[in-house]
Amino acid sequence: MSNIFNSSIGKKLIVALAGFFLILFLLVHMGINLTLILAESSKPFNVAAHFMGTNIIIKVFEVILFAVFLLHIIYVLILQIQNWIARPKRYKIPNFSQISFFSKFMIWLGGIILIFLVIHLTDFYFKSKFGHIEEITYDNIRYYTDLSSLVIQKFQIPGIVIFYIACFLILGFHLWHGFQSAFQTLGLNHKVYTPVIKKLGMVYTIVVVSGFTIIPLIIYFTQ
Amino acid sequence: MKVRLKIWRQENAKAKGAFVTYDFEEVSTEMSFLEMLDALNQKLIKKGDSPIAFDSDCREGICGSCGLYINGRPNGPEKGISTCQLSMRAFKDGDTIYVEPWRAKPFPVIKDLIVDRSAFDKILHACGFISVNTGSAPDGNSILVPKEYSDLAFDSSVCIGCGACVAACKNASAMLFVSAKVSHLALLPQGRPEARERVKNMVMEMDRLGFGNCTNTGACEAECPKEINLTNIARLNREYFTAKIL
Numbered sequence: 001m002s003n004i005f006n007s008s009i010g011k012k013l014i015v016a017l018a019g020f021f022l023i024l025f026l027l028v029h030m031g032i033n034l035t036l037i038l039a040e041s042s043k044p045f046n047v048a049a050h051f052m053g054t055n056i057i058i059k060v061f062e063v064i065l066f067a068v069f070l071l072h073i074i075y076v077l078i079l080q081i082q083n084w085i086a087r088p089k090r091y092k093i094p095n096f097s098q099i100s101f102f103s104k105f106m107i108w109l110g111g112i113i114l115i116f117l118v119i120h121l122t123d124f125y126f127k128s129k130f131g132h133i134e135e136i137t138y139d140n141i142r143y144y145t146d147l148s149s150l151v152i153q154k155f156q157i158p159g160i161v162i163f164y165i166a167c168f169l170i171l172g173f174h175l176w177h178g179f180q181s182a183f184q185t186l187g188l189n190h191k192v193y194t195p196v197i198k199k200l201g202m203v204y205t206i207v208v209v210s211g212f213t214i215i216p217l218i219i220y221f222t223q
Numbered sequence: 224m225k226v227r228l229k230i231w232r233q234e235n236a237k238a239k240g241a242f243v244t245y246d247f248e249e250v251s252t253e254m255s256f257l258e259m260l261d262a263l264n265q266k267l268i269k270k271g272d273s274p275i276a277f278d279s280d281c282r283e284g285i286c287g288s289c290g291l292y293i294n295g296r297p298n299g300p301e302k303g304i305s306t307c308q309l310s311m312r313a314f315k316d317g318d319t320i321y322v323e324p325w326r327a328k329p330f331p332v333i334k335d336l337i338v339d340r341s342a343f344d345k346i347l348h349a350c351g352f353i354s355v356n357t358g359s360a361p362d363g364n365s366i367l368v369p370k371e372y373s374d375l376a377f378d379s380s381v382c383i384g385c386g387a388c389v390a391a392c393k394n395a396s397a398m399l400f401v402s403a404k405v406s407h408l409a410l411l412p413q414g415r416p417e418a419r420e421r422v423k424n425m426v427m428e429m430d431r432l433g434f435g436n437c438t439n440t441g442a443c444e445a446e447c448p449k450e451i452n453l454t455n456i457a458r459l460n461r462e463y464f465t466a467k468i469l
């Protein structure tokens with residue numbers, strides 16, 4: 001085991017495992033968000049948000065999630081800086097080789113995702129933790145914060161809707177390369193399964209991007 | 224045919240270097256790219272200028288010494304060839320052709336288009352071999368190798384150590400080269416006894432020499448003259464994890 005994470009391949013392993021965790025997290029997050037537009041009332045969303053905000057197991061996962069984001073970002077930065085150093089003198093004519101297109105921009109796409117995360121967390125997460133959000137009563141229980149109304153209120157503003165959608169597209173580009181790349185990093189490349197994984201990555205990316213995108217759109221045009 | 228060449232000239236490893244433009248009119252489409260450079264050098268020598276320094280040896284795509292970065296691509300516009308196999312037919316009359324040396328920190332320029340690729344030798348010295356006498360042909364034949372593995376091992380063994388993968392990679396990563404060498408031996412029974420030490424040592428040496436990290440971009444695979452593919456890199460990762468963790 002010694003010094004595996006000092007090696008290039010070991011660092012990439014961390015990035016890929018963290019990436020897988022984030023891929024799963026996105027699915028859960030999207031599932032909960034979709035109740036906003038699929039359910040008749042705001043109850044399922046607010047109940048789910050309440051559960052996510054108070055359940056002890058979820059709290060542990062929340063800490064893990066932050067740690068995973070941090071690991072992904074820290075290791076990606078270390079790798080990227082080493083990569084820049086490895087070519088001190090650049091070519092006059094940049095390389096046109098046929099490649100996984102978005103791979104070239106991963107660090108910039110990731111940077112935008114990071115900025116988005118900060119804004120997104122201040123919009124909702126920190127507000128629900130530290131700020132004040134109206135309460136709402138379901139079945140005579142009056143401890144649900146009305147996050148649902150907060151979301152609907154935010155997505156009345158065209159600028160915010162456009163910003164969110166743009167960021168989801170960026171996330172999609174990140175995953176277009178990232179999903180299949182993480183399998184390759186783990187050493188999983190196979191004549192039969194790799195083409196399937198690549199397709200699966202595309203389907204996953206399209207589902208996640210459209211799932212997240214449709215929410216602000218529907219809220220903006222119907223509420 | 225007439226071409227305008229913009230060639231990287233650099234007196235020595237310390238010098239700054241710059242592109243120099245040569246309008247060369249006596250080009251025939253029958254020439255190989257290196258013959259065209261030879262002809263240009265003759266002209267320069269006659270004029271009393273110093274000839275352009277570039278590497279070559281076999282001129283048939285097997286030694287791996289000739290790589291040049293031509294118009295934004297290692298070995299020029301064609302796929303699956305080394306620079307010595309590039310023909311002037313790949314260019315049109317009046318083309319401007321930029322010629323640069325491989326660019327990577329572990330491949331410093333020695334002069335003009337020649338880089339020092341001994342970093343690759345160092346990686347091989349770190350265990351890119353089998354350290355027992357494998358005997359003569361009958362001994363070799365007594366070890367059974369499934370056809371599938373011998374084919375895969377052969378595909379990996381054709382790497383000529385040219386460095387086009389490093390040159391093409393946006394991170395100047397040597398993973399395709401190392402993965403070809405590791406795969407070649409890992410797939411054969413003769414290579415298994417030392418497989419763990421080999422992969423650990425070669426990766427450590429690769430990192431120490433300052434090559435970049437793989438981002439699974441695939442430019443190496445697209446530019447490799449021997450069309451070594453990315454499944455080798457996945458195998459390298461697998462070999463590395465099992466050697467380190469299990």
Ligand code: HEM
Nearest residue numbers: 016019022023076106107110111114178179181182185438
């Ligand atoms: C929800 C958010 C995110 C998800 C789902 C995600 C997912 C992934 C995945 C699956 C990979 C591929 C790993 C591999 O190639 O082995 C990856 C790579 C990468 N990520 Fe993220 N990521 C996210 C956020 C970020 C952030 C915030 C940053 C930057 C600050 C970032 C920067 C990168 C970079 C630079 C790579 C390329 C690494 C490489 O190609 O070797 N990512 N990401």
Ligand code: SF4
Nearest residue numbers: 382383385386388447
């Ligand atoms: S893997 Fe291909 S490009 Fe890299 S050194 Fe070997 S032959 Fe050259």
Ligand code: FES
Nearest residue numbers: 282286287289307
């Ligand atoms: S001169 Fe030997 S490969 Fe080109």
